[in-house]
Amino acid sequence: MGKRLLSALLLTSASLAASAGWADAKTVIHMMHQGDPGWVKAYADVAKRFEGANPDVDIEFIYAPHDAYNEKFSAAVMSKQLPDIMEIDAPFLANYAWSGYLQPIKSLIDKDVIDDMTASNVSQGTYPIDKELYAVGLTDSSVVLYGNKKYLEAIGARIPKSVDDAWTKEEFEGYLEKLSKLDGVKWPIDTFRGYGIKTEWITYAYGPLLESAGCDLIDRKTWKATGTLDSDACVGALTMVQTWVKNGWVVPGSSGTNQFYAEGRPAALALGGHWFYAEAAAAMKDDIVVMPLPKLGDKGVSPNGTWIWGITKTSEHPDVAGKFLSFLLKDKDYREYAKHESAFPGLKSFAESSPLYAPGGAMAVAFEQASKTAVARPPHPAYPAITSAFMQAVDKAFNGGDVKQALSEAAQKIDEDIDDNDGYPPFNAQQ
Amino acid sequence: MTLQQSIAATRPRVGRRRDPGRLMQELLMIAPAVILLACFLIAPFLLSFWTSMTNQPLVPRPTPVRFIGLQNFVRIFNDPLFWTSLWNVTRFTIWVLPVQCGMAFATALLLHQKIPGRNVLRGMFFLPAITSMVVVCVIWGTLFQYPSGPLNQIVGFLSAGHIQPIDWLGNPKWAMFSIVLLSAWQAYGFQMIVYLAGLQGIPDELYDASRIDGANVFQRFWHVTMPGLRPTHVFVLVITTIQAFKLYTQVAILTQGGPSGSTETVVHYMVRTGFEQQKLGYASAVSVILFVIVLVIALLQRQLLRRFDV
Amino acid sequence: MSDIALPRVVTAERSVKISLRIVQTAAIFIIALIVISPLFMLLIASLKDDRFQILADMGSFRAFWVSNPTLSNFNEIAHFSGELAYGRYLFNSLVILAVTVASGLVVNSMAGFILAWGSLRGKAVLLSLVVALYVIPQESIIMPLVVMMSRAGLTDTFAVQILPWVASPLYIFLFYQFFAQLPKELYEAAEIDGASIFRIYRSIYLPLSLPALATVSILMGIESWNQYLWPTLVTQTDYARPISVAIATFFGQDSIYWDRAMAASVLMMIPILALYLAFQRWFVSSFVGSAVKG
DSSP: OHHHHHHHHHHHHHHHHHHHHHHTOOEEEEEEEOOOHHHHHHHHHHHHHHHHHOTTEEEEEEEOOGGGHHHHHHHHHHTTOOOSEEEEEGGGHHHHHHTTOEEOOGGGSOHHHHHHBOHHHHHHTEETTTTEEOEEOSEEOOEEEEEEHHHHHHTTOOOOSSGGGOOBHHHHHHHHHHHHHSTTOSEEEEOOGGGOSSSHHHHHHHHHHHHHTTOOSSOTTTOOOTTTTTSHHHHHHHHHHHHHHHTTOBOOGGGOSOTTTSTTOOEEEEEEETTHHHHHHHHHGGGEEEEOOOBSSSSOOBOOOOEEEEEETTOSOHHHHHHHHHHHHHOHHHHHHHHHTTOEEOBHHHHHTOTTTSTTSTTHHHHHHHHHTBOOOOOSTTHHHHHHHHHHHHHHHHTTOOHHHHHHHHHHHHHHHHHHTTTOTTGGGOO | OOHHHHHHHHSOOHHHHTHHHHHHHHHHHHHHHHHHHIIIIIHHHHHHHHHTTBOOOSSOOSSOOOBOTTHHHHHHHTOHHHHHHHHHHHHHHHHHIIIIIHHHHHHHHHHHSOOTTHHHHHHHHHHHHHSOHHHHHHHHHHHTOTTTSHHHHHHHHHTTTOSOOOOTTTSHHHHHHHHHHHHHHHHHHHHHHHHHHHHHTSOHHHHHHHHHTTOOHHHHIIIIIHHHTHHHHHHHHHHHHHHHHTOOHHIIIIITTOSTTTTOOHHHHHHIIIIISOOHHHHHHHHHHHHHHHHHHHHHHHHHGGGGOO | OHHHHHHHHHHHHHHHHHHHHHHHHHHHHHHHHHHHHHHHHHHHHHTOOOHHHHHHHTTSGGGGOOSSOOOHHHHHHHTOOSSOOHHHHHHHHHHHHHHHHHHHHHHHHHHHHHHHHOOOSOHHHHHHHHHHHHHSOHHHHHHHHHHHHHHTTOTTSSHHHHHHHHSOHHHHHHHHHHHHHSOHHHHHHHHHTTOOHHHIIIIIIHHHTHHHHHHHHHHHHHHHHHOOHHHHHHOOSTTSOOHHHHHHGGGOSSSOOHHHHHHHHHHHHHHHHHHHHHHGGGGTOOHHHHHHHO
């Protein structure tokens, strides 16, 4: 009796172990990301649905808080523990692709998603050397000029209806001056110096101003900064902003980032990201006007780029990873949450279903910019050095330093970094 | 000679008999610390000595890693921002030492007395030290707001409008001072509990004896408390100096080295070049330089204060 | 003559005492105000459930006032059963703290004791070495350490979050300073009695060093609890993640959820405050005197 029980037990446990072993033959996909708790939950829910539809796949998340994300990525690379899917900040795509961490993604993603991408979205995920797409995403970003309706009416300013009739440089400077004299306006414009002096915002927001004025952070053909970043056009544009700061027209960094909608509305205009709309509209309701970025030269330029998804070269199951990404980007609930967060659309179908960005919506002009004026930040592996040097130059300029010298020093640092890396071949052969 | 003494004289000296066993015990007792420090502090740091002489990037990349000798060091010494950062941390240390240690000492003295609600007060006064630096910076960022943040409003009120609002974090002249205030506020608790522990070590008998001798409060303080605290003072001074030279977190969160480099610190410069610009070799060279400088200062300090040491 | 002089001396002494008391009380009030008001602002913000309101109030005195205080933020966090398992994180943090502090007390006090009373030669050099090690900033060793840990296969464990922080030059130095202050008669008496050096450490010096033990426990506890970059880099999953990483998630991105971030920050402080209040009674009694008398 005992012996039979024992053998029965042994048999049961053996078969359990065997079935567990079989069950373990699941494909595991690791996805590394950042974001606040809401997004964490959103991804987890999508993963559950995907696992339900694909029982042989297990999605595991590797999460790092926003501020430590780049360090986490470096740690993962150094310990040779790269995930299958990783979230990338768009301007750093060139660096990662060049370093060999990513693989082209077009063939791994559902075709209808690829076709659904806006032009801006495609540009933020493209590696210029082979013109291949290395990353996809649901969202994109933009910067617009928010205005306080009452103040603008008081000075008789023209409100542009679309990107095509954005303010010209003369109009813009004229309005700034008029606003500075208006009662109730403490600062004509807020450029969010309150975000800090060492933040990607600086290159993201001020870079397009320089580009609109006719120059660039770096020559995108020869990949040299000297002669481009410190050219007269750039010096002129940055000096213009420096003058505004000197005149006291720009909200200082230590006054926070809420001066556009704080009590008394001390700031009349705000050069802000699309994410700013939610907090500003909550306080200002209908008093807010959304305008395209002004044209400082012949054409207007707006920034783009946000966190997008790439598949790593070391992934053992890139096809499954691609399947999951396609699933994610088409998932209804995920899109609902993104809409709830006023996310800026990177997919045309998503744009159509977002009332905020659809034609007639409050932020429609922002979405228009994506197709008409969006220019990606320089897609070059030296981007970390470019953005760091530019931030320092802007800081010096805002504190009254010599603009030409500041930009020249920045250009020098950038060129030095490129030299140190032997020109980041094959980028040096692009001439 | 008593019987006991003669027995003691014939017995072999205790110390010598235990020598080999005792040495073993001592080594065993110090071994865990030595092994742990060697693995987790010395080894990685020695690695950065080596890295400082290469052009190694933060993460592996296609361009080869080369040995470049002292090139990083030369570049660092030629960078005015580095010298600015060094001068800034020196300034910071000189200011923060009296403010932070003074506040710690004062509160420790106050809380050492048997006053009502002492435990509650001790809890309260230690709260800033428990708060994480991120939160501290957010709160003080609000206090420092220009032009009409709470601090500026208080200044305006107290000066009846004569003093203009100060741009605490945006004015290069004031930024470092503001960091000093914030740092002292957050960290004085640490020195405070060290002082409390030190005050503990002064035997009550010494106070009783001096009271009998007729000493008043001030004299008791000067002749019993202060001498009894000498080793604590040395400890606090050396440790706070080293801590001050390592200033990083507050600057990273609030001012990022600005405005105009007025709050740039050596560690922040190191993190910026190492993590942001991905130049690990360069950053390692910075950490080597910092190490040498602060080590010299700390050892000099101890030497000078040796008269007061135990 | 003396009868007339005495009352004057007594009054002078008393008036000094009274004015000292006044100065003391005033000092406590002023310091309390400076110390508490910023934290009060934190508490107030955590009771506001509209994050846009918190943003709008920041930078003015309205940050010190809340019209409809509510505990909804705390509720939200406690029930946030999303994918951030706060219960698990809290447990992890507590385990890591307990093991780190317990082993740290033993390891560092032993080392400090040997430096103070051991017979090793070259003590001055060793002490300078300890100070030298304290100079090294965490930021300069973190990356090599990450690589070392992953090569050793220690990622995603409790051990990797404990081991690097157990031995610390600061605490070794602190213990050394404290032990060296104790009278050498204690040592010699015990030595004559035939006690081994370990016995002397354990039975005599350790019990006398409660203030130092309390100090180190509290300091190590705070360090361990607020440690956030290291756990982020060396943990992948929820298995061993501490709560400091979870709190950091509130402070990222372009628009911070201030309501939850403030409430989470307040919650983070409570366990450490409890630790501090529990240990700080050891600052009260003075053992040394009585031991020497005997």
